[in-house]
Amino acid sequence: MSKKVLIVTGDAVEALEIFYPYYRCLEEGFETVIASPTKKTLHTVCHDFEAHSETYTEKPAYQLPSHIAFEDVRPEEFDGLIIPGGRAPEYIRLNPHLKPIVAHFFEADKPVAVICHGSQVLALVKEHLEGKEMTAYQACRPDVEACGAVYKTETLHVHGKLVSGHAWPDLPGFMREFIRLLR
Secondary structure: OOOEEEEEOOOOEEHHHHHHHHHHHHHOOOEEEEEEOOOOEEEEEEEEOOOOOOOOEEEEEEEEEOOEEHHHOOHHHOOEEEEOOEOHHHHHOOOOOHHHHHHHHHHOOOOEEEEHHHHHHHHHHHHHOOOOEEOOOHHHHHHHHHOOOEEOOOOEEEEOOEEEEOOHHHHHHHHHHHHHHHO
16 A cells, blocks of 8 residues: 655755655655645755855755645644754645644654755744754754754764754665665
8 A cells, every 4th residue: 555645844845845845755656745834836946055144054956736735634643753844844834634644643653854944944833843953054042942953963863763964965864764664
């Protein structure tokens, strides 16, 4: 039986952090559903590290349709959850339908993969993060620690069913570990 994966995101998701997991899951034969605050065409962004900037830069990237609105998601139908980064996490976490979705995956002990700024979404379920080890983009370290998690400096970390990564350069290992947990 094929696995079913949910990706939660919104506008300004980092392009590589949505496209790579989405297509990698499809390649594995997983039914993969992208959910956003409303069902719409999402506008992704490209974050890059350039020598002239002390932080990452952002440029418009590709469009990608979401398949379902958060309010219509039935998390019990899914085997795993992916939370990409970009700027989307800072605003999607304000949607009242997102918390029960994310909480379900922790309560049901299903694989959760979170990369870069996706860690900001986990503030919704900090009761499930107390004492867990995880990594995230370095600027998100205060958010991770405020949730009661232990911040790890390595760029990829697995703690139980939680896979976490710093940013898009870590996607190959990030997806390898997530797929391993799904199987």
